[in-house]
Amino acid sequence: MGNVKFYPWGKEGTFEKGTRIIDAAEELGIDIESPCGKEGLCGKCKVVVEKGYDKLSNMAGSEENLLSEKEIKKGYRLSCHAEIEGEPIEIKVPSESWRKGQEVLTSGQELEFEKNPAVQKHHLQISEPSLDDPLADYERVKKFLNQYYQVSGDQIDEKVQKDLPSLLREGRDSKKGIWDVTATLWKDREILDIEPEWNKNRYGMAVDIGTTTLAGYLLDLETGDTEAVSSIVNPQISFGEDLMTRISYIESHDNGREKMQNKIIEGVNELVEKARKEANVEKEQIYSMVLVGNTAMHHFFLGFDSQYLPRSPFPPARQSSVKVKAREMGIEINPSGYIYWLPVNAGWVGADNVAVMLTTRIYDQSETSLVIDIGTNGEIAVGNENGVLATSAAAGPAFEGAEIKYGMRAQDGSIENVEIDPETLEPIYETIGEDLPEGICGSGIIDAAAEMVKSGIVNRDGSFSKEVREYARVKKSENGVWEYVIAWKDEAAVDNDITVSQKDIREIQKAKGAIQAASRVLMERLGVEDIDNVQLAGAFGNYIDKESAMTIGIYPYCELDKVEPIGNAAGTGSKLALMSVEKMKEAEKIPEKVKFLEIAGTEEFRENYMDALYFPHKQLDLYPDVKEKID
Amino acid sequence: MGNVKFYPWGKEGTFEKGTRIIDAAEELGIDIESPCGKEGLCGKCKVVVEKGYDKLSNMAGSEENLLSEKEIKKGYRLSCHAEIEGEPIEIKVPSESWRKGQEVLTSGQELEFEKNPAVQKHHLQISEPSLDDPLADYERVKKFLNQYYQVSGDQIDEKVQKDLPSLLREGRDSKKGIWDVTATLWKDREILDIEPEWNKNRYGMAVDIGTTTLAGYLLDLETGDTEAVSSIVNPQISFGEDLMTRISYIESHDNGREKMQNKIIEGVNELVEKARKEANVEKEQIYSMVLVGNTAMHHFFLGFDSQYLPRSPFPPARQSSVKVKAREMGIEINPSGYIYWLPVNAGWVGADNVAVMLTTRIYDQSETSLVIDIGTNGEIAVGNENGVLATSAAAGPAFEGAEIKYGMRAQDGSIENVEIDPETLEPIYETIGEDLPEGICGSGIIDAAAEMVKSGIVNRDGSFSKEVREYARVKKSENGVWEYVIAWKDEAAVDNDITVSQKDIREIQKAKGAIQAASRVLMERLGVEDIDNVQLAGAFGNYIDKESAMTIGIYPYCELDKVEPIGNAAGTGSKLALMSVEKMKEAEKIPEKVKFLEIAGTEEFRENYMDALYFPHKQLDLYPDVKEKID
Ligand code: FES
Ligand code: FES
Structure with a gap:
C-alpha cells in the first residue's frame, strides 16, 4: 500500500x-x-x-x-x-x-473547462435486419446508440435520413453480419453523419466577425487544439466602412438584405477554406461553427431585418442563440453540420460581448471587475456575482490612431511608446520595428498624453500649459494650434515634425472620458465604489501601457497589478462554446445575468463625462498613485 | 336552485x-x-x-x-x-x-376526440419596446405568449424570425403603443406566423397517397369541418403502374429518386390547389398537412432511398413519423408550415395502415377485431388490447375485377349483385345505373361465387359440379372451360354472354384464400380462436355483400351483424391526426403496439392457404351459418 x-x-x-x-x-x-x-x-x-x-x-x-x-x-x-x-x-x-480543454489568455491565465463539444462521434457495430428483427434502419441505429452509448439520437438530419439505407450498408461487414459505421451526433440528440468504419476526425470553426476583420480558428474537437487560424478583411466593407452605412445600404437597395448576407457568407466561406487548407482538413469533417460578432454583424449574417437596430430603443430581432443548418446558410462545412451564434445581449451589445463575458465570467466572482473592449465603440461591463451591468460608449477612433494628426495604425515605423524628461521636456521614444518614426499609434498616443500630463506640458484640464511655452519642443503649428514635438523632421521617415497637438489631446480626452464616464455610471448604478480589477480585451489591451492608461484615466482607479490584458476574449469565448456544451448553455444565460443599460444621452452620463474629461479625473483624489506622480 | x-x-x-x-x-x-x-x-x-x-x-x-x-x-x-x-x-x-371534433365512419359510428390541432392561433397585444424595457423582438413575443397563454413559443420559424421586426410593426397601434398581431403556433412551441391584427383563419390538409390515386381533404382547423375534398390520379403512374416498376425506375435512372419525388410533390400541390380553390382558402392559411400512404409512397415523397424496401427483410429507412417544413419539401401551403407523415409500421405495412389502426383503435378494445383493407395487397390486422398483429397478403386484383374474364371496375353497367335460384339455376342480377350489363364488378363477383356455391354449381373445392351440366346456363366456352352464364348476349350491352368461368372461380379462391389464411395465421399466433368483429376498410368494404363474403370465406367466421364497413379509414386517420395532437401522439405508438409479421412463404401460411381455398374453408364446421345454407 x-x-x-x-x-x-x-x-x-x-x-x-x-x-x-x-x-x-x-x-x-x-x-x-x-x-x-x-x-x-x-x-x-x-x-x-x-x-x-x-x-x-x-x-x-x-x-x-x-x-x-x-x-x-x-x-x-x-x-x-x-x-x-x-x-x-x-x-x-x-x-x-x-x-480537458484549455484556453490560455494572453495574460497567461489558464481557463479550465471540460472538453465536451456538441459534436461527438461514436463507433457503431449494428446487426443487420432480418425477418425476425425487421426494425427500420433509423430506429435500428437509434436503438444501438441508446443501448451502447446511452445517447438518444432521437433526431436525424434530413439529408442523412434520406440516404441512410445506403450509408449504413457502405459499412457492411458481411462476414460478421453487421454494419460497422461511425455516427456523428449533435448534443447526443441528432445524427449528423454516418460514415463507414471508425473515423474519429471531427473539427469545428470558431469565427469572430468584426466590422472590419473576420477571424477564424479551426479546432480539432477531439483534442481542443487550434489547427489553423485565418483572417480576412470583412468583404462587407464594399458596402460601407461602418455599420450605419451598411444598414442604410440595405434599406436603400433592392434585395439589400440578401446582398449583405451573401457577402458575409462568402467571407466566412473564404475563412473556412483558408483554414482548412492550411490544416489539411476535409470540409465534410467540419461539423460545427460558433460565431460571435456585434449585433449588426449578427443580423447581417443571419439575414435578420436590421432596420430598427439603429433606432432607439435599439431592439434586436432576437436575443437568444441561433442554431441553423450549414446547408441552409450556404456555409461550406459539412452540410448537415450546425452554425451556432452565441446570444446577443442588447441592441449594441452583441454576441462578441457575450463571448467576452463567457471568457471572463465576472458574473461568477466575488471581486468586482471592469471589462473594457476598446474599439470605435467601447463595450464596458462592470460587476460581480451580485450583478453585472454592461453598456457601450462612443469612444471614437482616437485610440486607433484616427482623428489624431500624426496618428497611424500600429505597424512598422509607428511610435509605440514615449517617455518625457520632466526637467528638459526631451522625449525618448521607440518605434515598432525600430524604424525611423512615421507617426504615432494608439499606445504611443496614450503614453505621450500621460507623459505630457506628468511633465506639466498639458494641464489636468487638457489645455497646454502656459509655463512651458519657452521650450523648443512646445510650439505653435501653422494654424496657430499649440503642439509638442516628439520627433523632429530630420529624425523622422516623413517630411515633417511628428507632434501631439492641443486638438489631439482633446480627442484623447473625449475618448477616455467616454470610457471612464460609462464605467462610473455602471459603478454608480451597481452601488459599487471601487473596482478590484480591470480586464482589457482586444488587441489594444496587449499593447497599451497600463500605467499611462491609468495616468490619463481611461478607467477608474484600481491597483496597477490588477489591470490585465486578456487578449481576444471574444475569440476565446467562441472557442469555449465550440468545445463545450456546458459553455454553450452558460452563454445562453448571460443576457439575463448581464443587464444592458443604455446610457447615451442621459444626464448621469453627461455629468460623469464632464468630470472624466480631466486627466485622470476632475477629482484627483480618486487616483492616489497618479496624484503622487503629478504633484 | x-x-x-x-x-x-x-x-x-x-x-x-x-x-x-x-x-x-x-x-x-x-x-x-x-x-x-x-x-x-x-x-x-x-x-x-x-x-x-x-x-x-x-x-x-x-x-x-x-x-x-x-x-x-x-x-x-x-x-x-x-x-x-x-x-x-x-x-x-x-x-x-x-x-369537439367528430368523424363519422361509413357505418355511422361516430369517433369522438378533443379538437386540439397542432396548429393554434393566439391574439397578441404586446407593448412596444422602450429604453426602460428594451427586450429583443422575439423574446418580447415569447414573454407575452408565456404570460397570457401559458405556451412556450420557444422556437420560431427561421423565415418569420428574419422578418419579425417588420411583421410585428405592421400590427402597430401607435395610439395604444402596442403591436396588435396574431401568432400561429405549432404544438404551442414554434411560432409559424405573425399577422397583423386578429385573424383566426387556419386550415390543414389531410392527404392519402395511394399508388393510383391521391385524395386530399381540406379541413378548417377551428371547426374540424371538411371544406373541400379533391382527388387526382397519382402522377407517378407515368413511371410505372405498380410499386416495383417505380422502384426499379428510380434505380435505373439518373436522379431517379429526385424525379420520383418531384412527381409526387407536383401531384400533392395540384391536390392542394384544387381543394383550396374550391373552398376559397389562401395558401398562406394552410399551416399543416398530414400524410398517409404505403411505405413506398412514403419513401418516394420524402426522397428516402427505397432500394432495400422490396428486398427481404424489407427494411424501411425509417419507422417514426416525419415532420418537415413545407418550404423544404416544395409543398405549396404556408412555407413555414409543417408536413407530417404518420409513422410506418414495417416494410410493406405503411402509414396508411397506421392511420387505419388510429381510426379503429383495436389495440385498445377487449373485443378481438379483424381489420381488412382490401387492395392488390390486402393489409390485415387482428387483435385486441392484449396485442395486435398485422401482415399483408398478396390477394391479387381479382376483387377489383381484374384477372376475371368479364370483370370490370364498379361503374355504370357493371353487375353489382347476383342471386341464383337454387332450383332453376336462373340468376337475378342488378347493374349499377340500372343499365344493360357490360361485365361484373368486384361485389358482383363475390355474390356470384357465393350463389354458385349455395346453388351447387360449384363444389366447395371450387370445381364445377358434374351434376349441373344439364342446365342451359352451364356450358363450355370455346376453349373448353366450364362457365356459368349470368347474362345472355341478347340481354347484355356487349356482344357476348357474360359468364363466370372455372378460371374466374380459381382466381377468387386464390384471392379470398390469401386473405383468410393470413387472418388465420395471425389468429393462431395470437392464440385467438374466434373473431368478435370484422371491420372492412376501403371503398370495397362499402359495396360488398357481407353475407356473400362470409359464404365464400373471405374472412374467418364472425356474427354477421358484427361485420362492418368502415369506409376510408386511412383518410379518417389522417384527419384525426390533423385535428388532434393527442391523436398524433397516439399514432406514434402504433408501430410498437401493432407488431408486423412477415408470413409470405412460411409453411404456416401455406397450410392455412390450402384449407382456405375451399368455400368457405375446408372445415365447413368453422362457419355454422354457411353450413346451414349449403347443406
Ligand atoms: S497513455 Fe501512457 S504513453 Fe499513452
Ligand atoms: S350560442 Fe346559442 S345561438 Fe349561438
Missing part, C-alpha cells in the same frame, strides 16, 4: 502496490490523457514525480524512448507505466497531460 | 335559478358549440329537453327564429337562452352541438 498525492489539486489516496499512477489518479477523479489506451505508445500521459522517485517501479523501455533526457532529469515518468511500490509519493500532473 | 342532468354523459349538478343551460353544462365540463358567443345568433347551441320542459324560462324570440317548428315540437331549445327555473330537468345534448 502506498499513499500518493496529486498536484495541483492536492488530492490524495492510498493504493495497492503495483497500481499504475494513471489508474490511481483516475480513482481520485483526475483524468490523465491516454489516447494510446495506456499502452506506452503516445507519450501523452507524462507526470512529474515531485517526491518519492525511488518509491516507483523502474523506468520501462518505452518511457526511455518517449521521454527526453531533459524530462527524465526533471523527474518525468509516463503515468501508464510507473507503478506505486512504496510511499510517500507526490505527483504533479502538468496541465498538458490533463484530459 | 335546480338539479339538471345532462345526457348522453349522465352528468348532473345543481344550479341557481336563472342559470343558462349552456353555462350549467360548461360548469360540468361539457362544452356546447357557441360560435356567436352565446348571443342567440348562430343557432348552434341546440339541446333537447327530455324532462322538465316547464321548468325552464319561456322561449325567447331568437329561439323561435332559429329553431324549426319540428324542432320546437321535439323539445329543442337554444341552450344560450333557456334558463333554469325549477327541477328536475334532463337535457340531451345532440352530438352536432358538442364542441
